[in-house]
Amino acid sequence: MNDAYYTETGERPDLAAIEVNPPEGYIGTKIMPIVPVSEKTGTIYYATVIADAAAETGRAAGAAPSASAISDSNTTFTAAEAVKRGTITPDEAKTMGGIEKADAVGAKWGKRQVMNAIESAIAAVVLGGEVDDAFDSAKLLDDSQTALDAIRLYEGRTALVSSPMVLKRIVRNMLQDVNYGPMFSRLIAGGSPAQAATGMNFKSWMTGLAMFLGVDEILAGDDTIWNAGTNAERFAFCKLDDGADELSHKWKPVLGKTFQFMPDGSNPWVIQAVADRVNVNNLYDAYSWYNVVTLNATAIYLFDGVAA
Amino acid sequence: MKKFFIFIAVLLLALQAYAGMDSVNFTATVIGVATNTKSYTLRGEVEAIKITVPTDGTGTVTFASEELTLLSASAITATATYMPRSAIHTTAGVAIVSTGATTNTVYGKMPIAGAVTMTVVGGNEASETNSWIATLIYKR
Numbered sequence: 001m002n003d004a005y006y007t008e009t010g011e012r013p014d015l016a017a018i019e020v021n022p023p024e025g026y027i028g029t030k031i032m033p034i035v036p037v038s039e040k041t042g043t044i045y046y047a048t049v050i051a052d053a054a055a056e057t058g059r060a061a062g063a064a065p066s067a068s069a070i071s072d073s074n075t076t077f078t079a080a081e082a083v084k085r086g087t088i089t090p091d092e093a094k095t096m097g098g099i100e101k102a103d104a105v106g107a108k109w110g111k112r113q114v115m116n117a118i119e120s121a122i123a124a125v126v127l128g129g130e131v132d133d134a135f136d137s138a139k140l141l142d143d144s145q146t147a148l149d150a151i152r153l154y155e156g157r158t159a160l161v162s163s164p165m166v167l168k169r170i171v172r173n174m175l176q177d178v179n180y181g182p183m184f185s186r187l188i189a190g191g192s193p194a195q196a197a198t199g200m201n202f203k204s205w206m207t208g209l210a211m212f213l214g215v216d217e218i219l220a221g222d223d224t225i226w227n228a229g230t231n232a233e234r235f236a237f238c239k240l241d242d243g244a245d246e247l248s249h250k251w252k253p254v255l256g257k258t259f260q261f262m263p264d265g266s267n268p269w270v271i272q273a274v275a276d277r278v279n280v281n282n283l284y285d286a287y288s289w290y291n292v293v294t295l296n297a298t299a300i301y302l303f304d305g306v307a308a
Numbered sequence: 309m310k311k312f313f314i315f316i317a318v319l320l321l322a323l324q325a326y327a328g329m330d331s332v333n334f335t336a337t338v339i340g341v342a343t344n345t346k347s348y349t350l351r352g353e354v355e356a357i358k359i360t361v362p363t364d365g366t367g368t369v370t371f372a373s374e375e376l377t378l379l380s381a382s383a384i385t386a387t388a389t390y391m392p393r394s395a396i397h398t399t400a401g402v403a404i405v406s407t408g409a410t411t412n413t414v415y416g417k418m419p420i421a422g423a424v425t426m427t428v429v430g431g432n433e434a435s436e437t438n439s440w441i442a443t444l445i446y447k448r
Binding site: 134135136137138176178305307308 | 330332333347348349350351422423448
């Protein structure tokens with residue numbers, strides 16, 4: 001427990017810069033892309049779907065065409081703090097191969113916990129809202145079209161969003177359905193046993209489901225987040241903004257964005273390390289500030305009741 | 309391996325041939341004498357409903373489709389499996405009875421084709437939280 005195994009106390013931009021790969025199934029920011037902001041609060045101007053108005057016919061010569069105003073709406077965001085502290089004792093730091101390695105382990109763990117919080121916040125917005133319809137395997141084709149019609153005026157690629165567990169249950173229920181079952185299995189399996197075999201992996205079933213329901217993409221989120229609590233047994237149809245332009249919400253009606261505060265103007269993370277000699281420990285605090293803001297709630301169509 | 313692929317393909321294509329029994333778990337958490345519900349869309353015939361009563365729990369559990377009451381069990385305190393059946397009717401809308409030494413109503417399985425809702429009304433003290441689980445077994 002000598003000095004070599006205590007961390008360097010203070011804010012640590014070097015640790016904040018360490019990349020943490022999100023676990024597979026972290027799909028949140030594909031649905032609600034990150035918008036970096038330099039203030040913790042502010043006003044957002046965003047586009048909505050402007051109601052269609054009948055085009056004028058038979059206009060009298062010289063008369064001005066009747067006009068419909070097109071304008072943005074606005075709301076506010078407040079990026080709130082999420083923080084997690086990890087501790088690594090000096091003895092453990094030695095086991096981990098030195099304090100530099102322990103620093104990286106502690107910082108990455110703290111960051112991943114905050115990433116969990118962001119993912120959960122987005123999942124709560126996507127699947128935790130007001131339910132539009134109940135899942136019915138015998139009517140899913142019709143119901144999915146109702147959903148796609150409801151979100152058709154929003155921009156982006158259409159997506160079916162859920163968790164692998166719920167998606168597999170949807171597949172199981174459809175295969176058991178006397179009408180859709182044979183149709184769906186042939187769609188996946190093709191005409192030969194070899195093709196059937198290639199159709200057995202999860203990705204192929206998802207591709208088939210996307211083809212069957214007429215969506216561009218299927219996003220399967222981590223089960224521990226996207227199939228937990230209120231989110232359980234749910235799936236949603238929505239439009240995915242490509243995230244290429246952080247300010248796309250100003251001129252395109254999109255579901256929403258995740259506003260993330262950048263304390264130094266470029267990195268959303270603050271990592272603080274403390275060499276705690278009183279409690280004989282190294283502390284690693286990961287901070288981030290964010291707000292998941294729904295801009296167009298009707299850009300999502302939610303189903304519930306995919307039974308176990 | 310080739311035989312396995314053929315087996316899987318045959319299995320997929322034959323799915324409709326053995327549409328059979330299935331089960332769905334309904335869960336509802338109630339605090340004290342509160343009411344909670346859970347719904348699923350199901351199609352088939354009800355075979356049985358097992359209600360798992362939580363430890364020290366008591367309450368009333370009702371299962372209803374959009375058309376029929378499937379089961380209404382009051383003040384139950386012990387886990388049990390029920391096989392609810394209802395009276396069947398003639399085309400004139402009259403309950404069918406078998407006549408012999410005694411007259412008996414004829415019962416049959418109940419169809420479900422839509423939302424099936426379990427409603428739990430708790431019967432415990434206000435501070436007590438109980439999770440109820442019921443398994444509906446049905447023939448697709």
